[in-house]
Amino acid sequence: MPADPSADDPVPARERRSSAKDVARLAGVSTATVSRFINSPEQVDADTQRAVREAVTKLRYVPHGAARALRSDRSRMVGAVVPSFEYALYARTTSAMQAVLDAEGYSLVLAEHHYDLAAELRITKQLAGHGVDAFVFVGLHHDPALFALLENYGRPYVLTWGVDPMHQHPSIGFDNRAATFAMTQHLVDLGHRRFGLLSAPTEGNDRATERGAGVRAALAQAGLALEDECVQYGPISLSAAAGMMRKLLSLKPRPTAVVCTNDVFAVGAMIACREAGVRIPEDISITGMDNTDLGATQTPALTSIRTPIVEVGRAAAEQVIARLEGREHEAFQTLPFELVPRGSTAGPSTK
């Protein structure tokens, strides 16, 4: 054991975090043993374990993640690529993911793309650069270059908030089209014949596309049409939705039912109605989607669809972990939604 002359500082240089080497020296073992103590303690003698544990505690040793990731090619980080946190729904899905990942010792690296497919590709590259072990995306539709990148990256990924009908990419979600189909059907059953639709821009947003398609399909089946002037697109915000709704209210024969592809739109629409003195549900029925507190607490309460957003997050995290650890896992999961009728819908007034 030749004393290292370059390491004779009595004060352990109060900067610089301690490394495995420091721990090894203090515990009187080699760095290999320290490493084993961390990763597979069962192959380390009990006495040695105690010594190492003490040194670790005393030096406040935390293994260097980058070094570890470099050598073992596993970073124990999972990347989540979501559209936005402004709309609380994605935050809840992400939160559920985070809880599962945390319990398994993984960390969550997060990025938002604000509904921009090019930005999504860029941030995904960035996360790949950080060496995340797996990816979770929102939605089924993405830049082909993104899928090429994932192919090349060779790590697990899963798409959420929808289920890939072609079963090309692992996905966990629910049937967006069926959900709005059911909602529209509900309104048709109540007797509505003239509909409006408030939707997010469908460009690069398959959730919005599918939700709109569900409405159209249900109407078509009932022999009804959705006229262009009755469809409004806009960003997900209360004020935008109120503006969209005002346009619908100004139509000559006014729709008696307005389907909104999410609760924010629906509440924005309710605000516009209140301001215009249009009564809900007497004069007009309004429906939302995602069953948020925002909608449920309105007066009248918003008829909506409970989507399994928390379950999706949990299942996505479970899937990528299972695959990372070499376990088999169902790559496609369709979770159920549920229509929640409340006071914002009723039959049209028979005037």
Add this chain to the structure above:
Amino acid sequence: MPADPSADDPVPARERRSSAKDVARLAGVSTATVSRFINSPEQVDADTQRAVREAVTKLRYVPHGAARALRSDRSRMVGAVVPSFEYALYARTTSAMQAVLDAEGYSLVLAEHHYDLAAELRITKQLAGHGVDAFVFVGLHHDPALFALLENYGRPYVLTWGVDPMHQHPSIGFDNRAATFAMTQHLVDLGHRRFGLLSAPTEGNDRATERGAGVRAALAQAGLALEDECVQYGPISLSAAAGMMRKLLSLKPRPTAVVCTNDVFAVGAMIACREAGVRIPEDISITGMDNTDLGATQTPALTSIRTPIVEVGRAAAEQVIARLEGREHEAFQTLPFELVPRGSTAGPSTK
């Protein structure tokens, strides 16, 4: 240039991502030049740049973050440690941070602790293990061991949603106490004398503690007291808040004004009132805090306080980046809040 016999695969082994060495070989330069091309292209000859750029594109080269972090001791990741995403406010702060970080080429690593200081310490350790370059926390009060860890870690960090009165730790936020003080004052001015308070548990939550203190201070100044039975604590959820409110409604002389330390509580309280047939604001005034859409869209709309949550997130990200890049930056920032009076408050009925 001895041909490496072990590297004679014509097919570039469609697994394994390409490294700087691969790029160097293809471009006919050394890895040092590749590295320079990435980090300081101005010191690389134009022709060489072109060659390297081509190789990078062809091989889809993405620098290995872990290797980079190991060598340069900078991971370009910032850790955010937040209580929870269930309450949308933290999500919005985080979103604002993420936007700033992304623009500067940093990534956000996220963890939630669900109001558990021990969990907070644990996940912070985990993030430190990943080598994040800086930390952002919510709140001023933390486990002393957390501060010890940060001291030892030696990287920038900032506390948010409050400003450390002792100026011991860099912090960006607003004056929670002054905010509820102002709100209570508003109610006192309206003529209220008997108050109720709905608060989150104050244990380890300085925001809740300060907000409660603001209410008490304003009442004390007006010569009023807040009786124990008029204060209810509970988790941040609509149903919990409704339950808390029911208790207040059952008091013999009922409070005429209820201050809630956040909008979720306030809306839960409104629900309880609706169910009990108690009119707002005629029978009782209710106030919230954080000025969420949830409160603003109620009937009547909730009087609340607009807190600078987005600005806090943005400023926090800007501060840590500035400090990471060696620039000077104001370590303490107090941002303004604003009282937003709406229909949920009025003078007490004079009966």
Add this chain to the structure above:
DNA sequence: GGTCGTTTTGTATTCGATTACATCGATGCT
């Protein structure tokens, strides 16, 4: 007491990028 198998530990290489230092060539100046 010696041999073999097992457990425990150490030595030395490796992961991929960064960077101090060395080298080489070209240019400028006297």
Add this chain to the structure above:
DNA sequence: AGCATCGATGTAATCGAATACAAAACGACC
């Protein structure tokens, strides 16, 4: 021509932990 200077590039050491392989220690058994 000779020497200094500067820009561009290569060589090789390095960051911290994981791990293949070798070596040592320990028992067990005959």
